[in-house]
Amino acid sequence: MGAEDLEGAARYPRFLLDGRVVEARDSTPTTTLLQYLRGPLGRCGTKEGCAEGDCGACTVVVGEARADGMRYRAVNSCIRFVATLDGKEVVTVESLRAPDGSLHPVQQAMVDAHASQCGFCTPGFVMSLFALWLERTQVTRAEAVEAITGNLCRCTGYRPIIDAAMRMHAVGPAMHWPRGPEHDGRRRAALPSADTPVALPGFQAPRTLDALAEAYARAPDSLLLAGGTDIGLWVTKQLRDLPPILYVGDVAELDRIVETDAMIEIGAAVSLTDAYAAIVARYPMLAELAGRFGSPPVRNSGTLCGNLANGSPIGDSMPVLIALGAEVVLRRGAAERSIPLESLYRAFRETSLARGELVRAVRIPLPRAGHLVGTYKVSKRFDQDISALCAGFALSVRDGTIAESRIAYGGMAAIPKRATATEAALNGRPWSLATVCGAAKALATDFAPIGDMRASAAYRNRVAAALLERFHAAHSGDGAALRVEELAVARP
């Protein structure tokens, strides 16, 4: 089905809200869910704190049908377009309180823990915790913190919110909005039918890869939209008028992770949450990076391929994926090719994608014996910050000698870039501190970073070398702590 088949016959997005189907007739392709909730729906419980997905005051939970029921995840409503919610369920802070006024266990736990002060961020926290409440039956401190890294609170210091998260499952059963397969089944049955794709003037949501690729090849000036965690800001911050949108998220065959003997292939519609879960299962050393990428709501909306195709010089995924030798699979019309990830980047925000060509998937090789892998991100704030710099390392060491090395950095150049001179200075040499310190000098050949509000050029150069040395220490040390995080222990 081509885009022209739908012209003239608008099909508005429909989503389930509090058991009723809402058809968003008064929405445009770029109306955000937050605008729609607070405007036409008059639901002002969800707040705007920043309109860029960085503070979490706007957090809502989105439910999607899954083979075995429903899957609920927190997302930032401020940068999520209503048109991308077709056939889904939206749960807001107003949804949780029972008709008789009694609070949901998540809400009651927040009250009991004195976890709200000014209250403006509170609905967002409640919804992040609600997603966690649905997902788990008990919560550790680490899980609690992780779940709310995308929510900023300026009043409490977070301690009571963390306490509330750890106690919410003990509050008792939910009178309203309970959990479990039976309830999910009922809600799944109530989802609005989505037999036909959403189609608005300036917004198409093809259902098949062929239709998407064909539409994009035919109208290459269209804007490909996946999670929208960057494009959302073009609308809310830059107030840009967007070209016609082709939405990737409704193509089921792109929301797939395929693992073979040699690699993991992650499709263009796979969220960062799912993508990193698959990657971390194979590369546990990437767990920290996965947890520090954006925030849970950003990872739930955003896609890995979107992060790669976006081509930001400070994207967190690229350095380690380049180091691992990942390839991107590109599709234009019916033609497909794959290229090494690093070849995707030409210049600042400029990729080697042809007109009308899209990133269909990324392929990541599976771990090999003797392959040392690591990635480090440095930022002003540990969680939910953009890198000052980010490093990815992958070395093959045989009999104490570096057989092959692949190193890439973000934040060190206008693109995510391999450190080829540094790699050359490592290859064939003994895997020793002396080699590493010598090779680190070659970083100056590889990179001439800029200074900006995240870090000066001198700092970036210096820390780039320090991270390389840390990588060596991590794989040759005596097990002594290498990271400040390792020294933190919870109160006994």
Add this chain to the structure above:
Amino acid sequence: MSIAGDPVTHESAHLHVSGEARYADDVPLPADTLHGALGMSSVAHGRITDMDLAAVAAAPGVAAVFTARDIPGENDCGPVIHDDPIFADGLVQYEGQALFLVVADSHDAARRAARKARVEYQPLAAILGIREAVAAASFISPTQTIVVGQPMERLAAAPHRLKNTVELGGQDHFYLEGQVAFALPQEDGGMLVVSSTQHPTEVQHMVARALGCRVHDVTVHCRRMGGGFGGKETQASLVACAAAVAATRTGRAVKIRLDRDDDMVITGKRHEFLADYEVGFDAEGRILAATITMASRCGYSLDLSAAVNDRALCHVDNAYFLEHLHLVSHRCKTNTVSNTAFRGFGAPQGMMIIENALDDIARALGKDPLDVRRVNFYGVYDRNVTHYGMTIEDNVMPRIARELEASSGYRERRETIARHNAASATLKRGLAFTPVKFGVSFNATLFNQAGALVNVYTDGTVLVNHGGTEMGQGLHTKVRQVVAHALGVPLDTVRVNATDTSKVPNTSATAASSGSDLNGKAAEAAARTVRERLAELAGTELGVPAAQVQFIDGEVRGGGRSMAFATLALRAHERRISLSATGFYRTPKIHWDRVALSGRPFFYFAYGAAVAEVALDTRTGENRLLRVDILHDVGRSLNPAVDIGQIEGGFLQGMGWLTSEELCWNEKGSLTTHAPSTYKIPAAGDWPADARVRLLENAPNVEDTIHRSKAVGEPPLMLAMAVFFALRDAVSACGPGAPKLRAPATPEALLAAVDSLDGARAAAGAEEATA
């Protein structure tokens, strides 16, 4: 029954968690409401030679555009002097300054239209930095000097001397709810303004001035703010005035809500400070004399900068006796946003200076910084007069230090850390104890007053109005407890109303941590007046003298008999006894000579101390707070849960100021960190996994405050100094010398501090930097 002192939940907690708490942007408005957006300047200093707004006016959805010429009254919203134009009129004094307002049928349409302006400027030389301003003698307010004792002579004679410089960055308030107000025209020239403001009375005055009407024509209403922190003390006036002007001109409701980035560019922040000091000290580290010259960046207008800097002057001593002191304070005028109140109000900056000096002294002498701090503490009975002439009568710092030193295991941990650092080249730990002594009351005596209105209804329910505003600090919760306590009624029969200038007039800002001190006392006074009337009647009904009537648990008891409070209220109404009373309070004992900079500006002091332990990666500057122990003095707490919340939240906010929150300005004077993507306030992961926060027990306020409690809004922010000095301690583990560590101590600033040390490690660092 003791309602005051109970850890009851926030009066709005159930509304916060269910999304039902209404903020200014949530109030339903008439369908024809207009939405405003401000046009902003793009240069730091310049004359406007042409402002073409035709494209703005022609943009879709636009109803009108307003500039300085359209203001019916005075084009000013300056809180102290008239130097804060609502819209720049010819002269632009900072980048982001409001030039005009466009109103349209939607927020989005207004924002889009505002960007269509074409403005030409004749650029003028801009002064951006503090050093630059001091060199040019560009001051917004006269330099102040305090000299006590014989500082120069004592300094010259001191056995040890050292000098250093302190560099302190600013801080954005980052209240989660940005600036917002709407104005609804009323009959007969009236104007109702709903504003997210800490100071409804000031907004009322500013709006009346802008509209050219009288104060009684304007009513300002505020149910709650989504955070304030000082950022809505004076800064709320701009959007309120602009909305009121547009509402007057169009006759329609007008709402202005600033987008986050615009808010961060337009509104004032915490003052940046630079200070040079020299201290003379003895072998124990006791300061014999000090000279301190501090200078702050005030921005283009006065705002509250004189008062902020006065408070910095009054807190440069923190908890220490400075007998011989030469203190100079410059208030720099710069072409940057006009800096304003922010939790602590200059005190944090003042304290950071002396704490730096004490840390330097400890390192110079090779002593534990806690020991050096301790020998400098104010005495309880002597060495207890401040450099502004106030005798300290409530010094609990020695006790706090003793208790916290023991409970935190300071000495043992110091040993453990030294062992760790000796064995670890890259990861260093640091430990620090820092005290806080914070003066409570507005420096300007006149602001220390409050009013309240208590209404009892014939069903026994109670409605309270007071002059304070709720910004999350739990003021309404505490006032509700105070009134319930005074009337002996259950908490749920007392409701606290939104703050409204038509209910309680001529109020002070909810600021200076004074909210519950002032309004609690005023509300208690009003409740007692009603209770006395009711006691008189109850005495007659129960056949006992009024003095023997007790109000407990919603009952009125006497002579072995009792009646329901509600019954008594109804009876009083039948007997034509007033069930409504106002209450008023003015803080006793205080006085302040603004010229001599001396007096007793503070009713009392609030105290606290923290011990922080950090880990620092000396190769990358990455760091983490591992543990914090806090012991804080709130007198006899009105609500321990609320007070703990203020302490923890204030501490983390202070830690943000001193570590991750970096405001960056480019050479043209543009703020480059104007969104949470680039400006990093602490996140949940920054709260330490090991935190032990306690209230000082059995320490009622020696002064007659409301239930002998103490103010708690601001003082805990400065507990975060312990984190900064623990980081400085970790840096010092890399080598000898006094590190030059600027605040915020970002990873990059920490590496620079390592480089600033004397000796081999620093040389190695310098090599790496150039490699």
